[in-house]
Amino acid sequence: MTAPASPPTKRDWSWRSRHVRGLLYQLIALGLIGLAVWFLAHNTLQNMRVRGIQSGFDFLSSPAGFDIGERMVPYESNDPYWMAFLIGILNTLRVALVGIVLTTILGTLLGIGRFSHNALVRGLCYAYVELFRNVPILLQLLMWYLVLIDGLPSPGQQVSVFGVFYLSNGGLSYPVPVWGLGQGLAAAGALVGVVLAWLWARRARLHFEQTGQPRPVLLPAVGLVIGCALGGWLAGGAPTAWSIPAPGGFSMEGGSSLTPEFIAVLLGLTLYTASYVAEVVRAGIASVPRGQAEAASALGLSKGQQMRLVSLPQALRVIIPPMTNQFLNLTKNSSLAVAIGYPDVVSISNTAINQTGRAVECISIIMLVYLTTSLCTSVLMNWYNKRSAIKER
Amino acid sequence: MPKKPLTRLALAAVCATGMLATLPAHAGKTLDAIKARGQLVCGVNEGLAGFSAADSQGKWAGLDVDVCKAIAAAILGDANKVKWVPLNAQQRFTALQSGEIDILSRNTTWTLTRDASLGLNFTGVTYYDGQGFMVPAKLNLKSAKQLKGATVCVQSGTTTEKNLTDFSRANNLNVKPVVFEKQEASTGAYFSGRCVAFTTDASGLASIRNKEAKNPAEHVILPDLISKEPLGPAVRRGDDEFFAIAKWVQFALIEAEDYGVTQANVDTMMKSDNPAVGRILGSTEDTGKLLGLDKNWAANAIKAVGNYGEMFERNVGPKSPLGLPRGLNNLWSNGGLMYAPPVR
Numbered sequence A: 001m002t003a004p005a006s007p008p009t010k011r012d013w014s015w016r017s018r019h020v021r022g023l024l025y026q027l028i029a030l031g032l033i034g035l036a037v038w039f040l041a042h043n044t045l046q047n048m049r050v051r052g053i054q055s056g057f058d059f060l061s062s063p064a065g066f067d068i069g070e071r072m073v074p075y076e077s078n079d080p081y082w083m084a085f086l087i088g089i090l091n092t093l094r095v096a097l098v099g100i101v102l103t104t105i106l107g108t109l110l111g112i113g114r115f116s117h118n119a120l121v122r123g124l125c126y127a128y129v130e131l132f133r134n135v136p137i138l139l140q141l142l143m144w145y146l147v148l149i150d151g152l153p154s155p156g157q158q159v160s161v162f163g164v165f166y167l168s169n170g171g172l173s174y175p176v177p178v179w180g181l182g183q184g185l186a187a188a189g190a191l192v193g194v195v196l197a198w199l200w201a202r203r204a205r206l207h208f209e210q211t212g213q214p215r216p217v218l219l220p221a222v223g224l225v226i227g228c229a230l231g232g233w234l235a236g237g238a239p240t241a242w243s244i245p246a247p248g249g250f251s252m253e254g255g256s257s258l259t260p261e262f263i264a265v266l267l268g269l270t271l272y273t274a275s276y277v278a279e280v281v282r283a284g285i286a287s288v289p290r291g292q293a294e295a296a297s298a299l300g301l302s303k304g305q306q307m308r309l310v311s312l313p314q315a316l317r318v319i320i321p322p323m324t325n326q327f328l329n330l331t332k333n334s335s336l337a338v339a340i341g342y343p344d345v346v347s348i349s350n351t352a353i354n355q356t357g358r359a360v361e362c363i364s365i366i367m368l369v370y371l372t373t374s375l376c377t378s379v380l381m382n383w384y385n386k387r388s389a390i391k392e393r
Numbered sequence B: 001m002p003k004k005p006l007t008r009l010a011l012a013a014v015c016a017t018g019m020l021a022t023l024p025a026h027a028g029k030t031l032d033a034i035k036a037r038g039q040l041v042c043g044v045n046e047g048l049a050g051f052s053a054a055d056s057q058g059k060w061a062g063l064d065v066d067v068c069k070a071i072a073a074a075i076l077g078d079a080n081k082v083k084w085v086p087l088n089a090q091q092r093f094t095a096l097q098s099g100e101i102d103i104l105s106r107n108t109t110w111t112l113t114r115d116a117s118l119g120l121n122f123t124g125v126t127y128y129d130g131q132g133f134m135v136p137a138k139l140n141l142k143s144a145k146q147l148k149g150a151t152v153c154v155q156s157g158t159t160t161e162k163n164l165t166d167f168s169r170a171n172n173l174n175v176k177p178v179v180f181e182k183q184e185a186s187t188g189a190y191f192s193g194r195c196v197a198f199t200t201d202a203s204g205l206a207s208i209r210n211k212e213a214k215n216p217a218e219h220v221i222l223p224d225l226i227s228k229e230p231l232g233p234a235v236r237r238g239d240d241e242f243f244a245i246a247k248w249v250q251f252a253l254i255e256a257e258d259y260g261v262t263q264a265n266v267d268t269m270m271k272s273d274n275p276a277v278g279r280i281l282g283s284t285e286d287t288g289k290l291l292g293l294d295k296n297w298a299a300n301a302i303k304a305v306g307n308y309g310e311m312f313e314r315n316v317g318p319k320s321p322l323g324l325p326r327g328l329n330n331l332w333s334n335g336g337l338m339y340a341p342p343v344r
Helices: A018-051 A082-112 A120-132 A137-151 A182-213 A218-233 A260-286 A290-298 A305-339 A343-356 A359-388 B005-023 B030-037 B063-076 B091-097 B112-117 B160-170 B183-191 B202-212 B240-258 B274-282 B296-303 B309-315
Strands: A159-161 A165-168 A170-173 A244-249 A251-255 A256-257 B040-045 B082-087 B101-109 B121-124 B127-129 B131-136 B151-155 B176-180 B197-201 B217-223 B229-236
Touching: A082 A120, A082 A159, A082 A260, A082 A343, A082 A359, A120 A182, A120 B127, A137 A260, A137 A305, A137 B082, A137 B229, A170 A260, A244 A260, A244 B005, A256 A359, A260 A305, A305 A343, A305 A359, B030 B063, B040 B063, B040 B091, B040 B160, B040 B240, B063 B082, B063 B240, B063 B296, B082 B091, B082 B101, B091 B101, B091 B121, B091 B229, B101 B127, B112 B121, B121 B202, B127 B202, B131 B160, B131 B202, B151 B160, B151 B183, B160 B176, B160 B197, B176 B183, B183 B197, B183 B202, B197 B202, B202 B217, B202 B309, B229 B240, B240 B274, B240 B296, B274 B296
Parallel strands: B040 B082, B040 B101, B151 B176, B151 B197
Antiparallel strands: A159 A165, A165 A170, A170 A256, A244 A251, B101 B229, B121 B229, B127 B229, B131 B197, B131 B217
């Protein structure tokens, strides 16, 4: 296709030209918006000054002075406020990332389940979606939290599984390996294994495209990853030290643990968002014409292969854009975690606002954090969308 | 530079609009505003029995509530002319700063940061409190210092989080706070056993144990008080007249107890020979004029809620459901801290 020959353009800078008027309107609109923003900001600052309310971001470097119950990096109460905010942001990202992965898996399975030939599976998936997407997320979070703290035994009478996992309303404690050279090498080995597995999968695909002979992919890939990790572990002296949790005092000692707050937020967000993802996936699959599946069937592909090789790749193009929305929703809904005591960025900001009185500053930090994570997710998903879009050759 | 008159006019108009919009209400107008609308707008706790709580008929009662009632009676002559605005811990300062309420009477701790940087003035102390811990009685704990490694439920937006952290550091306890946005959520988590202890001001603990625990005897309040929590009302900065009124109504209530003026005897005390009583009640000297109030401002306040001692007994004292001892909140002459400058 060739571009239509454009008529010779000569910029007409007179008032009557549509081009100039359009530009003018846009400038006026932009100016008005700018003025409104300036007016609001100026007014706020002026009023705060007159009323003797101190403002500014300088508080970020002064000591926070409060503890945070759940943290992924070391933090002391005399660390500065920005460290406290960082802990909050990491807690938000932690629940959002794990939530997105689990939601995608669960939602995809549920969406595919809606096409099952088994009426029970189909019905269950349908019931799930209708149940979970029609109850407000805040209620679901509160419900899971109540179930966890009221339904589970108190830390004195925790349920023990094999004597290494402990479950109580203080959380889930589990053993972790004591980090050493062996574990480091094992992790490095696993990484090498992933790269090798990827190379193997690429070769297998090229081989298939050239000869039409399929090569096994899944088993060798898993084998490569496990083998390399095992090799690294052996090379590091095969350490077997584990830190196993044991009941002590008021809480579990040793091992690592998930708090009921984290579990409740994760469970609530995942189960809720998965119902939407299931609908997105179902719509995507339904958008692939029947003829595609019939053609695949005529070529002798099995049911699973039809789904995996023919229907899903085409459905992906329809699925990805609304999926981005769901990921963004999950991340933003995580701000409701404050209701059940999970120390996310909103919870930390609430405390900071109360201690410093810098409400405007703290709220803008929250907004900036959610805006940044949302934009990053969008950029990533747009890139993936472009990749899986129809390639016009 | 000569300018066209029209341009100059336009410029002036723009400037004037800007001034109007950017300047806040003129200082000293709170009293006029209250008189004009015939109502005092008072920010209170959403529900803390003994301090501020609404009953089934929507009538508010409590120590913090009585402070507002007394001020309304002093200004408007009627203790019922109050609009109650229930606020949570995070909303309270913004509500006062933005002018949504005239006075914040919501068990708020007076601290330097709040006094100096939030654009408000604390008008005095209505209850001397300290932060304590509530734990299940079956744990047989004797001191808060035994809470090593324990999870502690806290409500966010309070001074409590910081005190807990300081106490934990000083005693090397490594307690793990679980912070909730709402008080119901934090007490709910404690009563379900998520936390070993619940911490807030000792008066609040007594109120919560009495009102929310299924069986109050199953919970004990540990004797340790880990902080000073002087609770008092606050007003917006920049209105010295209203600041003075709020301050002196509280002082008058304490003075009344000092001189034995009660809700019941206020009318007969009008004829008292004691010149100090005459000044308080306005029967001899008009102290109200200096504050911009009626002559019998303090008499009206005392008629509405009684003197400070009566307020305490009725709402939180040993005979009330909370059963708190008078302790630090006794008059200075009885070994407490309640002392008012003279109404003179």
